[in-house]
C-alpha cells in the first residue's frame with residue numbers, strides 16, 4: 424500500500440497570535456496528521472515582527488541588515504516552538520525546525536532574500552520518524568551561513584518552497600477564507616474569488632493585498648504548485664485556489680492599494696546622462712515598483728509595508744545621490760501618495776477599462792496624478808487621504824454587486 428502524500432499547512436501571524444489560537448492550530452494539525460504526513464509552516468505571533476522591527480529602529484535607524492534578519496527570525500522561532508509544544512500536549516510527536524535546519528538556502532540579500540534551493544532531507548527524515556514537522560517561516564540561510572529573511576509576508580514563500588521540495592499540496596491559512604475582490608475589512612461588498620491565475624494573484628500581492636506573498640506565487644507558478652487559501656477556523660469552509668489557467672475572463676477582478684509608498688524621483692543635471700548605467704546598477708536592486716530610468720534620471724515607488732529594509736534602502740539611495748555631486752539636479756522622496764490598483768487580465772490593451780476607472784475617480788473629485796499599466800494591473804497614483812474612497816469607487820465600478828440573501 425502506498426503511503427499518503429504529505430501536505431504543507433501554513434498558519435499566518437493572525438492564526439497564532441495567542442496561546443488559545445495556537446491550541447486551535449494544534450488541534451487542526453493533529454486531526455489532519457491522522458490522515459497524512461503534515462509539515463506546518465508558521466509566522467511570528469500577531470504583531471511580533473512589527474514590534475521587533477520597531478525596537479531595532481529605536482536603537483539605530485537603519486539597522487544593519489544582517490543583525491536585523493537575525494532579530495526578526497526569532498519571531499518565528501517563538502511561534503514554531505510553542506506550536507510544537509501545543510501538539511506534544513495533545514499526545515502527538517512534533518519537532519520544530521528553523522529555516523536553516525530544514526535546508527532553505529537563499530541568496531544573501533538581507534531583508535528580501537530569494538530562495539535558491541531547498542534541501543529537505545531533515546524534514547523528510549523527521550516525517551519518516553513519525554513527527555509532525557513545524558517550520559519557522561520567512562527565513563533561510565545564505566551560502567555565507569548568515570540567517571536571512573524573505574521580506575514581509577515571506578512565510579507563504581517558505582510554505583510553497585517546501586511543498587515543491589517534498590511534493591506536497593500547499594494550504595495557506597489566515598484570518599480570511601480566501602482572496603477577495605478587495606480587502607474585506609475595507610470594502611463591505613467585496614466577494615471571495617473562487618480561483619485566480621498566478622499572474623493575477625502576483626499582481627494583487629504586489630499592489631498591496633497582504634493575503635499572499637508575491638514571491639510565493641511566483642515560486643508556485645515556476646514549480647506548478649496550486650495554492651489553497653483558507654480560513655484557519657475549520658468551521659469557515661470557503662477557499663480560493665491559485666493555479667494555472669483557471670476559468671477566467673478578461674477584465675478587473677479585484678482592487679488593492681498601498682498607502683505605504685515613498686515616491687522617489689532622482690534627476691540628473693543636464694549633460695550627466697553618462698551616469699545612467701550607474702543609476703541602473705544602484706536603483707534596480709532596490710526593488711522599486713514602476714521603475715523608470717532615462718537620460719534625465721529615474722523614478723519609482725518603494726513600498727514600506729512590503730519590506731523590512733525600507734529605511735536601509737532609502738539611506739543607500741541618499742548616499743548614492745550625494746555621491747553624484749554636481750551631476751545631481753535633485754532628489755525627492757515623497758510620502759503623501761498612495762497607489763490604488765485594479766487587478767485582472769488583459770487590462771493594458773483595454774482602453775474601456777482605463778477610461779471607466781478614470782471617470783469613476785474623476786466623478787468623486789479624486790485627482791489622478793499618474794496611471795501605470797501592465798497586463799495584470801492598472802495603478803492610479805492618488806493623494807494618500809483619498810486612497811480608501813478610490814478603492815471603494817473602483818470596486819463599485821467594476822465588481823457587480825450581488826443581491827444579499829434575505
Ligand SMILES: Nc1ncnc2c1ncn2[C@@H]1O[C@H](COP(=O)(O)OP(=O)(O)O)[C@@H](O)[C@H]1O
Nearest residue numbers: 435436437597598602603605606608632633634
Ligand atoms: N484582496 C484581499 N483578500 C483577502 N484578504 C485581504 C485582501 N487584501 C487585504 N487582505 C487582508 O489580508 C489579511 C490576511 O493577510 P495577513 O494579515 O498577512 O494574514 P496572516 O497574518 O494570517 O498571514 C486579511 O485580514 C485581510 O484584511
Ligand SMILES: N[C@@H](CC(=O)OP(=O)(O)O)C(=O)O
Nearest residue numbers: 435436466472575576577578
Ligand atoms: N512574520 C513575518 C512573515 C509572515 O509571513 O507573516 P504573516 O504570515 O503574518 O503575513 C511578517 O510579519 O512579515
